[in-house]
Amino acid sequence: MPPETSDALIIPIREQQDVLTARQKARTIASGLGLGIADQTRLATAISELTRNAILYAGGGECQLWDQSDDNTFRIRVEVRDQGPGIDDIALAMRDGYSTSGGLGAGLSGAKRLMDDFEIETSSAGTRVIVTLERSRQESFYI
Amino acid sequence: MRIPILRLGDILLTSIQVDLIDEDILQFQHDVLTMIKNRDAQGVVIDITSMEVVDSFMARVINDTANMARLLGAEVVVCGIQPSVALTLVEMGRGLIGVTSTFNLEQGLREIERRLAARLLRPVTDGDSNAT
Numbered sequence: 001m002p003p004e005t006s007d008a009l010i011i012p013i014r015e016q017q018d019v020l021t022a023r024q025k026a027r028t029i030a031s032g033l034g035l036g037i038a039d040q041t042r043l044a045t046a047i048s049e050l051t052r053n054a055i056l057y058a059g060g061g062e063c064q065l066w067d068q069s070d071d072n073t074f075r076i077r078v079e080v081r082d083q084g085p086g087i088d089d090i091a092l093a094m095r096d097g098y099s100t101s102g103g104l105g106a107g108l109s110g111a112k113r114l115m116d117d118f119e120i121e122t123s124s125a126g127t128r129v130i131v132t133l134e135r136s137r138q139e140s141f142y143i
Numbered sequence: 144m145r146i147p148i149l150r151l152g153d154i155l156l157t158s159i160q161v162d163l164i165d166e167d168i169l170q171f172q173h174d175v176l177t178m179i180k181n182r183d184a185q186g187v188v189i190d191i192t193s194m195e196v197v198d199s200f201m202a203r204v205i206n207d208t209a210n211m212a213r214l215l216g217a218e219v220v221v222c223g224i225q226p227s228v229a230l231t232l233v234e235m236g237r238g239l240i241g242v243t244s245t246f247n248l249e250q251g252l253r254e255i256e257r258r259l260a261a262r263l264l265r266p267v268t269d270g271d272s273n274a275t
């Protein structure tokens with residue numbers, strides 16, 4: 001795990017409005033770094049999926065955002081955690097179309113595809129998902 | 144916040160202008176379907192130009208609204224999806240949005256009108272004995 005180059009921004013996730021707050025804050029960080037609209041949208045959408053899951057399946061949680069960019073790389077790390085019941089079968093939950101709530105079952109799998117790194121830890125004490133968006137500073141053009 | 148729905152003849156025009164919480168979009172779905180059921184409309188154009196994020200929940204509500212509207216006999220078109228939103232939806236997984244979409248509102252309206260006109264022209268000889 002890269003060193004933490006700045007303090008985390010912590011957003012409590014209790015109600016739906018917090019989902020909007022979390023993704024807006026992330027978008028602000030991304031645009032501040034000069035990342036393009038497509039990356040801002042990927043990040044905001046992944047956060048929307050993960051924080052929504054925290055509310056829906058765990059009654060709420062917390063979203064932490066870090067700007068961990070260094071000399072070579074823009075890097076935004078997001079951690080969404082909750083103290084809900086956890087996920088019984090991660091492989092199943094990651095599968096496209098699998099949902100226990102009549103959803104599209106595209107949240108976890110979609111967030112994984114949108115981000116450059118995806119880690120998930122879950123137990124009966126809760127769930128923690130960490131995703132990272134990473135872009136080289138050398139690339140001069142971002143969509 | 145309630146999403147305003149305008150009526151233009153028998154077509155409903157709606158523009159989703161802000162970041163919505165789930166209750167708002169579900170209220171919107173209810174409003175649209177009620178107007179269709181009450182025979183106030185045969186077509187719906189949903190303009191999502193201002194939506195910066197369409198996640199899988201929003202995609203599902205849009206799809207469900209379109210499917211239910213269709214069952215009630217109305218046509219639905221989504222218009223103005225941002226390129227970055229379309230890109231994100233494609234990257235997330237196949238076919239998250241299963242509704243016809245057009246570039247802008249004008250094309251959306253034209254597409255609905257075309258479909259409503261096509262209904263009137265449907266041939267009677269196609270085994271569809273009820274159509275007159």
Ligand SMILES: Nc1ncnc2c1ncn2[C@@H]1O[C@H](COP(=O)(O)OP(=O)(O)O)[C@@H](O)[C@H]1O
Pocket residue numbers: 049053054057058082084085086087093094098099100101102103104105106107108109127199
């Ligand atoms: N934070 C969580 N706590 C407990 N279960 C979860 C959590 N996140 C996801 N899940 C489980 O994983 C399944 C798949 O999640 P997801 O891919 O977001 O699809 P959806 O939310 O549409 O069901 C959910 O239906 C749920 O059973």
Ligand SMILES: [Mg+2]
Pocket residue numbers: 049052053103106107108
């Ligand atoms: Mg989900």
